[in-house]
Amino acid sequence: DAGITQSPRYKITETGRQVTLMCHQTWSHSYMFWYRQDLGHGLRLIYYSAAADITDKGEVPDGYVVSRSKTENFPLTLESATRSQTSVYFCASSPPPRGDTEAFFGQGTRLTVV
Amino acid sequence: GENVEQHPSTLSVQEGDSAVIKCTYSDSASNYFPWYKQELGKGPQLIIDIRSNVGEKKDQRIAVTLNKTAKHFSLHITETQPEDSAVYFCAARGSNYQLIWGAGTKLIIKP
Numbered sequence: 001d002a003g004i005t006q007s008p009r010y011k012i013t014e015t016g017r018q019v020t021l022m023c024h025q026t027w028s029h030s031y032m033f034w035y036r037q038d039l040g041h042g043l044r045l046i047y048y049s050a051a052a053d054i055t056d057k058g059e060v061p062d063g064y065v066v067s068r069s070k071t072e073n074f075p076l077t078l079e080s081a082t083r084s085q086t087s088v089y090f091c092a093s094s095p096p097p098r099g100d101t102e103a104f105f106g107q108g109t110r111l112t113v114v
Numbered sequence: 115g116e117n118v119e120q121h122p123s124t125l126s127v128q129e130g131d132s133a134v135i136k137c138t139y140s141d142s143a144s145n146y147f148p149w150y151k152q153e154l155g156k157g158p159q160l161i162i163d164i165r166s167n168v169g170e171k172k173d174q175r176i177a178v179t180l181n182k183t184a185k186h187f188s189l190h191i192t193e194t195q196p197e198d199s200a201v202y203f204c205a206a207r208g209s210n211y212q213l214i215w216g217a218g219t220k221l222i223i224k225p
Binding site: 044 | 215
């Protein structure tokens with residue numbers, strides 16, 4: 001199916017564990033993004049990628065690692081999960097963000113760290 | 115740093131009435147202003163956008179206005195319907211091409 005998909009949709013993990021959230025898009029968009037959504041903060045950019053093997057930090061990158069070996073995949077890893085990382089995580093993709101480029105979002109992953 | 119302020123955080127209107135959500139941005143170099151709608155359990159979806167060289171844009175019942183001098187822009191929804199109930203986000207694309215997001219407005223349409 002065409003689109004952008006995230007997995008898992010829900011995840012509960014323990015403090016200190018490593019967890020990876022997956023994101024896959026079928027449009028061959030060059031740009032991909034990871035956001036976290038917390039009440040009262042809207043969407044905050046964690047990391048983004050302009051192309052395969054090119055990644056850059058966003059507003060709140062601490063505690064997260066990303067990689068992009070293929071254009072269509074952009075996994076987000078929490079190396080040692082903390083309770084403050086309990087959030088809803090959204091992946092998005094878009095053509096190069098110059099001009100009127102729409103960002104397409106996945107359905108989100110709700111992560112709970114206990 | 116760059117930021118976008120969005121008001122109100124919650125808006126409750128009677129079905130059929132109009133709703134207005136306002137945003138203010140700080141980066142004077144911002145040139146693109148999208149609005150996204152997020153329904154429960156889903157990711158945000160673009161509903162309308164405006165570039166800095168345009169003052170107003172309409173698409174059926176929704177419209178966006180931009181005042182570059184004052185650095186604010188607004189979303190207007192007329193003849194509101196139950197399906198308009200959602201969280202709405204404004205955003206501004208700054209000089210580094212990244213979107214800066216408002217905190218969101220929960221729109222409630224009362225029957």
